Amino acid sequence: GAVVSQHPSRVICKSGTSVKIECRSLDFQATTMFWYRQFPKQSLMLMATSNEGSKATYEQGVEKDKFLINHASLTLSTLTVTSAHPEDSSFYICSATDLTYNEQFFGPGTRLTVL
């Protein structure tokens, strides 16, 4: 299957700072990428869908000014958590696909801890 990477795998930051998480499709061109958030012992919550070259579509209740998503190329999407607070601490997972596939390919996740 296709491979998706995330960087960093783990990040600790101070409250009020911004953190950028990268999601890359390593061996295919991803026209669509998804960003999820997962709380402990819970399911994945879809935050937004991003299509290459266009603005991301955010799910209801997700603050678009706080969680900035950029999908500038067919192999890279970034999620920036702006002015992070402890309540933003979570496990963030991205996935990628394009129309030739009928499934999403998931990254390994990024553990964000905001102190």
Add this chain to the structure above:
Amino acid sequence: AQSVAQPEDQVNVAEGNPLTVKCTYSVSGNPYLFWYVQYPNRGLQFLLKYITGDNLVKGSYGFEAEFNKSQTSFHLKKPSALVSDSALYFCAVSRPSGTYKYIFGTGTRLKVLA
């Protein structure tokens, strides 16, 4: 509303016994169905999928799932559980509408006892 249900938060099974993790869905049309496994602090690992064809789907690590259209179910099974199968399992459903957006179940924690 479209939804995916995993009715059991946790399933306990003895090593060597068969295991079943249940999934039912309420999605219009002919959805695609998936099972993923997640180990602690890891992303989702693909186990298997049903797109079309044979209702019994075989996947990774000896897992299989049976698609039952009349019961709108897609239960995950394995004939003989291993302790290393202990993990969190997610069922997901997507509509073949072009975006492949998933609806996830709430997850089932499988615990295989030695």
